[in-house]
Amino acid sequence: MLSGAWSHRGQLAGLGKRQRSSRSVVQQRFQEANQAKNLQLLGALECHIWVAARARVHVFPLRGQLNPGDSMPQEKELWNCLRSKEGGFGIKDLHRQNRCLLLNFVHKLHQTDSLPWKDWYRLLSGRDLGDVASPPSFLDRIVLECLPLYRSITRAGIVSGSTTSFWLDRWLPGRPLAERYAALFSHVTRPNATVATVVASGLSLQPRLSSVAGRELGIVQGYIDAIALLDGQDLRYIDSPSAPPFSSREAYHMLSPWRAPDVSACQAWALKLPAKISIFVYLADIDRLSTRANLFSKNCAPSGSCEACTSPETERHLFFDCAIAVDVWGRLRVPIPHGAFSVWELAPPTGVDSSSWRAGIATILWSLWKARNDLTFNVVPSTARLLLRRAADDLSIWRWRYKAQDHGCLDNLRTLLVSAAV
Ligand SMILES: [Zn+2]
Numbered sequence: 001m002l003s004g005a006w007s008h009r010g011q012l013a014g015l016g017k018r019q020r021s022s023r024s025v026v027q028q029r030f031q032e033a034n035q036a037k038n039l040q041l042l043g044a045l046e047c048h049i050w051v052a053a054r055a056r057v058h059v060f061p062l063r064g065q066l067n068p069g070d071s072m073p074q075e076k077e078l079w080n081c082l083r084s085k086e087g088g089f090g091i092k093d094l095h096r097q098n099r100c101l102l103l104n105f106v107h108k109l110h111q112t113d114s115l116p117w118k119d120w121y122r123l124l125s126g127r128d129l130g131d132v133a134s135p136p137s138f139l140d141r142i143v144l145e146c147l148p149l150y151r152s153i154t155r156a157g158i159v160s161g162s163t164t165s166f167w168l169d170r171w172l173p174g175r176p177l178a179e180r181y182a183a184l185f186s187h188v189t190r191p192n193a194t195v196a197t198v199v200a201s202g203l204s205l206q207p208r209l210s211s212v213a214g215r216e217l218g219i220v221q222g223y224i225d226a227i228a229l230l231d232g233q234d235l236r237y238i239d240s241p242s243a244p245p246f247s248s249r250e251a252y253h254m255l256s257p258w259r260a261p262d263v264s265a266c267q268a269w270a271l272k273l274p275a276k277i278s279i280f281v282y283l284a285d286i287d288r289l290s291t292r293a294n295l296f297s298k299n300c301a302p303s304g305s306c307e308a309c310t311s312p313e314t315e316r317h318l319f320f321d322c323a324i325a326v327d328v329w330g331r332l333r334v335p336i337p338h339g340a341f342s343v344w345e346l347a348p349p350t351g352v353d354s355s356s357w358r359a360g361i362a363t364i365l366w367s368l369w370k371a372r373n374d375l376t377f378n379v380v381p382s383t384a385r386l387l388l389r390r391a392a393d394d395l396s397i398w399r400w401r402y403k404a405q406d407h408g409c410l411d412n413l414r415t416l417l418v419s420a421a422v
Contacts, residue, residue, distance in 0.1 A: 161195030
């Protein structure tokens with residue numbers, strides 16, 4: 001999200017580390033780039049400003065995963081940009097998003113409908129899309145920059161062949177013909193020619209061919225002879241197994257990094273509880289909360305001991321091994337596994353379905369955390385009964401975030417919590 005966007009890092013390198021965070025300097029560079037119509041630099045600066053605005057909101061909670069002095073690794077930044085159903089925060093990478101909007105502009109140039117701006121562009125540019133006027137115009141520079149990327153992530157379906165590049169688009173299975181028959185392509189004088197042009201006028205080749213190019217010419221001529229063109233618009237798909245029609249949304253997804261889904265995060269984000277609870281329970285599950293043991297290991301607390309007892313206040317101790325936590329889970333008759341485990345592995349009590357139980361786990365852990373904070377900061381002790389009652393109250397408030405058909409299961413869970421608090 002951050003580092004990957006700095007394609008013009010060199011242009012920004014003139015700004016010192018302190019200066020880079022200065023709003024006025026960034027704004028000045030933004031205005032300069034805007035005046036110069038430098039799209040890449042604009043994208044990088046937009047990303048910088050966006051990151052500065054968002055860092056405290058979305059990125060900061062993840063800094064608990066970093067050791068002091070660590071720079072933000074790119075992998076974690078990319079993780080933020082994963083979709084929520086893949087376990088990420090679903091934050092848009094503006095640089096990638098801007099690029100996909102430019103790809104959509106290039107895609108529109110591949111449509112045969114007549115619009116004034118397209119007619120104007122075709123009039124001023126070269127013969128084929130990709131051939132640019134000299135010197136290149138502002139739009140030419142966008143096409144030059146984005147057309148190779150557009151061709152690399154799409155696949156064309158030939159109908160009339162008027163908007164598909166014979167050599168550079170993927171319209172046959174496998175790679176583009178320019179890569180498969182590189183020797184012949186090196187002799188081509190019209191590299192951006194469309195399929196329709198090649199069928200009508202033939203390959204535009206230099207007068208003399210090498211022996212390798214001569215052999216490849218026979219194969220390529222076979223492809224040309226087999227083409228049957230029809231009236232209509234060529235099709236354009238994203239080059240992926242599902243092959244969706246091109247759109248900036250699908251292009252964004254195609255250009256997004258892939259990573260195996262984080263199961264714990266997926267469970268947390270699927271909760272229909274307030275976002276702060278989802279984030280809390282996820283951080284609790286991966287042991288990134290500011291427990292005393294974690295703070296002590298970073299020299300941020302004088303002691304790592306639990307406020308209620310003398311044991312180290314680890315995530316495991318706080319939520320499962322401390323006396324009040326043992327009392328809470330015991331009253332609910334929920335067995336606590338030995339060793340390391342995910343909070344989502346806790347078995348639901350009898351009569352509670354697994355979906356409601358995940359909300360129950362989050363609510364109970366949240367109540368334990370609130371009780372711990374009350375004891376630590378306000379010196380107000382709590383009991384398991386009080387804690388379970390508070391969890392039941394939270395559930396009765398948050399049940400409205402769920403669909404009506406889920407209310408019955410949540411009410412069963414709430415009844416269980418109330419009965420365990422007696
Ligand atoms: Zn304790």
